[in-house]
Amino acid sequence: MRGFAQIKNSRATFVEHKYLSILKTPLEYSGTLTYSAPGHLEKQTLRPKSESMVLDQNILVVQSGEAHQKRTLSLQDYPTLWAFVESFRSTLAGDIDTLNRFYHVTLEGHHDQWLLILRPIDAKIKNLVSEIRINGSLEQIDTIEIRESGGDYSVMNISKDNS
């Protein structure tokens, strides 16, 4: 975990599957992730529709490619979103303190194959998300699984882009 704090920049591609009870088939999204320490994170969804989310410190800018709609949000105003975002960003930054602020954190496994389980503290968020499971090996995140409280879940597979 602490090894993450050493990482300054990284780039990866992702494929995400969402399994929702209201849908017959899962939704699939893919795109790229870019991170630069300590607080900058970008998620570019390329398929099926392009959408970008850029997080810089506490400001999130969401832009959907088609409608040229741009929304700027301050994380403090959206606690649920904030908690979500930190599950990923603080893990990458090795920022245990921030993780502890939002989640009950458990770490299983060992250095080259580990599992981080985050359970929301806030009751309101707990109503939406029961847990977030992050799998990784060494200083890399392999999958992020978000389990929603109603049984819906999503899995994001991340592969490091070495180019």
Added chain:
Amino acid sequence: MKRFNRNWAIATWLFFLAICIFVVSRVQIGADLSAFLPRTPTPAQQLLSEQLRDGVFSRLMLIGIEGGTPDALSQASKLLALRLRSEPGLSLVNNGDEDSLARDQAFLLENRYLLSSAVTPEHFTPEGLHSALENSLQLLGSPAGIMIKHVIPRDPSGEMLHILDGFAGQSQPSAHDGVWVSRDGKRALLLAQTKAPGFDIDAQQHIIELIHTRFTEATRSSEFAGLNLVISGPGVFSVHSRDHIKGVAFNFSIITSILVSIMLLLVYRSWRVLALSLLPVISGTLAGIAAVSVGYGIVYGITLGFGITLIGEAVDYAIFFFTRLAPGKPPGTALDKIWPTLRLGVMTTVCGFSPMFLADFPGFAQLGLFSVVGLIVAVLVTRWVLPNLVPGNFATHTPAFLSAWVMRLIRQAPRLRPVVLVAVLGAALFITLHQGPVWSDNLSSLSPLMDADQRLDQSLRRDIGAPDVRYMVIVSGKDREDVLERSEKLGAQLDKLANNQTLTGYDSPARYLPSEKTQRARLEALPEPAKLQANLRHALTGLPFRENLFGPFLSDVAAAHNRPLLTPEELRGTNLGLQTESLLAQRKDGWIAILPLRGVTDALPIQQALANQEGRPVLLDLQLESDSLYQTYVHEAIKLSALGALAIVLLMFVSLRSVRRVAMVLLPLAAAVIITTAIVLASGQKLLIFHLIGLLLAVAVGSNYSLFFDRESGSDDHDENSQRTMLSLLVANISTIIAFGMLAFSGVPLLTAIGETVAIGAFLSLLFSAVLMGQRVAR
């Protein structure tokens, strides 16, 4: 016969006093913030002042809890809100908690087919539904997906999201633990709406006390130690300024009375003289309050505060009387010799106060009426009653060394002529070369509110995210339905302008309460159940949604058909209802709707769009309005002061009948005005119109001194009498400085400005009169 006259004067006086006391005992004291708004405003100003008086804005209270950890603040906010919600005096309490948010959301969801402007027949065709469902599918993939997935079975056409999109851009306060907090987390925030209007000060005071009591009860436990409560809002302002001015009027009049009494005792060394000297003051004050009460029905607190000055002014006449009481002369004749001069002095003083009386602002008019009546009664009592109350052989003994000392000073004064000349030239130069604005250009400078109150209000409003609205459109119509329909038509225009980036958004009462016509049209746009089901089946082709998912949608639409139309009553108790109420108002001649605009980049296209609308909606630029309102004040003040000054000059010409003498009387006053202005500017202040009023009063008061100097320098007998007159001028001047000087410490901007200007100006007037005319007086 003489005896009869004497008794008659006293009896009349006592009878008059009794009437005054009766009127004063029933007086109603107000602190209406609109006291200083003009009586004949433009329609826009009328609207502003109506809203200030009893609009929904006037009933808002902003509450902050400070001084603890974020957890303690949030907890205290919840406990306080819980208690306040059961108070019958409050119609709404909001601290941003989930309950009230959920109530609003539930209301929107329940009434979405009446409220959403996207409800059109096309929206529910197979094609319309298909594209709406595709949109929902995309949202499911975004972070917002987790929030909306529960709503999709009820609302696949996305009405709820469409409604919420309309609110976008309205800032919300931050939250901690589910309740509103300021951005820095140091203050928990609540919003309350009182049932009583803002001008009902007693009711507002009661509510404020109640909130404090409930807060104390809610935060008794030790975890809340150190928390404190702050409240702001128009009602709070009214209560505070009434309390503060009451306090100022009471405490300062006592202090002023004591100081003036001490001075009188030092000079005359007689308790009897002291007691008698206060009679004209008391009579004048009572008569002044009674006159205002009869004339206006209500006495503003600020008028009472200003009344302090009367103590300093009215006592002068008694001082003139007692100083001239010499042994062996009947008291009735003491004032005979100086009466013409004294009468002229009173008349110039009245001229100085009259412009205020004529002002279009009820607040000023009261101050003017109060002072004019007070002074006239005081001088009449001094002239006709006071001599009858002292024994025939009564004489005052002023210390001889004091008179001698005063005469010596007066004899030396003319040596200062070069100094005064240089000072006046320097001051005039300073005023001409003064960098930056001489006049304060801000309407808020007229506000009778204390700085601290204003600062607290601004910071609470910032925290709660109440936007600073500069532009708003006023739509008028014959009834509510009429203005709602017009607001909707206007809204369509504004939507277009928003797409062109002319503005970022707007609010409209029709957003929460659409007109009945529109509500009916929306209901008619909803297909019959069988038709809707068929359309939906078509729409779902090629989309991954499960079958039978949309049962709630079909039953909600069917239910919407049978729902009665939305009424204002149903909105009540939600935050949306509060919003609607604040945007709609019933007036004498119909209804108006207020549409605040956000992020206006260019007012011109909006102006043009409005020109084509029926009912002549008005674009109100609050900045412009308040500036022009302020200009009205400044012009009125300048005009009236000029008239007052002119009246004084004319009066002197008529009485003195000599250009040279008028010039001699006016020169010291002009010098005093110039130097006083320079001093006020040099102290870093901008001139307020109150300073202008103050300068005129300084001239009015100062003319008493220069007139007496003129009289003495023109008369040939320089006996003990003239020494006594000079001494009385000094004593009168000191009492004026005490009274107006005290006002300068009142903490009420208006009173402070007038107080400091008159105190400085009156002192300089006496000094310069001595400098200019001392030679001839003290020959």
